Amino acid sequence: xxxxxxxxxxxxxxxxxxxxxxxxxxxxxxxxxxxxxxxxxxxxxxxxxxxxxxxxxxxxxxxxxxxxxxxxxxxxxxxxxxxxxxxxxxxxxxxxxxxxxxxxxxxxxxxxxxxxxxxxxxxxxxxxx
Numbered sequence: 001x002x003x004x005x006x007x008x009x010x011x012x013x014x015x016x017x018x019x020x021x022x023x024x025x026x027x028x029x030x031x032x033x034x035x036x037x038x039x040x041x042x043x044x045x046x047x048x049x050x051x052x053x054x055x056x057x058x059x060x061x062x063x064x065x066x067x068x069x070x071x072x073x074x075x076x077x078x079x080x081x082x083x084x085x086x087x088x089x090x091x092x093x094x095x096x097x098x099x100x101x102x103x104x105x106x107x108x109x110x111x112x113x114x115x116x117x118x119x120x121x122x123x124x125x126x127x128x129x
Contacts, residue, residue, distance in 0.1 A: 012034060016048075016051070019051070019062065019065075020047050020048060020051070021043055023047045023066060024043055024044060024047060024064060025071070026066070027043065027047075027054055027070070027073050028043075028092075029072045030070065030073075031070070034073045034074055035073060039129060046072070046073075046077045047066075047109055049071050049077070050065075050068060050069045050077070051065055051069070053068075053080060053112050054068045054069075055095075057073070057091075057100060058089040058096060058100070059097035059098075059101060060095060060097050061098060064097050064098055064100075064101040065126055067104075067111045068101060068104070071104060071105075075108075085107045086104060086107075089103045089110070091106050109113065
């Protein structure tokens with residue numbers, strides 16, 4: 001049995017939609033103050049834009065993408081354009097996606113953030129949908 005290209009695109013769209021919805025719920029629970037002013041539609045837009053940014057910087061593992069999205073929820077959705085340590089790490093070609101996330105988490109922890117030491121990844125239940 002062969003899966004056609006259009007079928008693969010359909011499955012990819014379903015997976016993206018599922019991940020977006022899980023992240024929306026996760027952010028509403030984890031960072032309610034940070035996302036309170038956003039409608040679900042606006043939050044979905046930020047999540048999807050962040051997914052694109054992650055992919056553009058070779059962050060592709062679901063748990064890494066989730067961590068990146070949570071970090072942006074805390075730092076601000078525009079953080080990659082205005083936070084130097086974040087921008088520098090994302091542009092580091094010597095780090096793979098997971099290496100970038102580890103480096104970002106270490107820098108985030110070093111900031112002594114008032115929110116949490118390290119944004120958590122979605123639980124297994126959330127990842128399983």
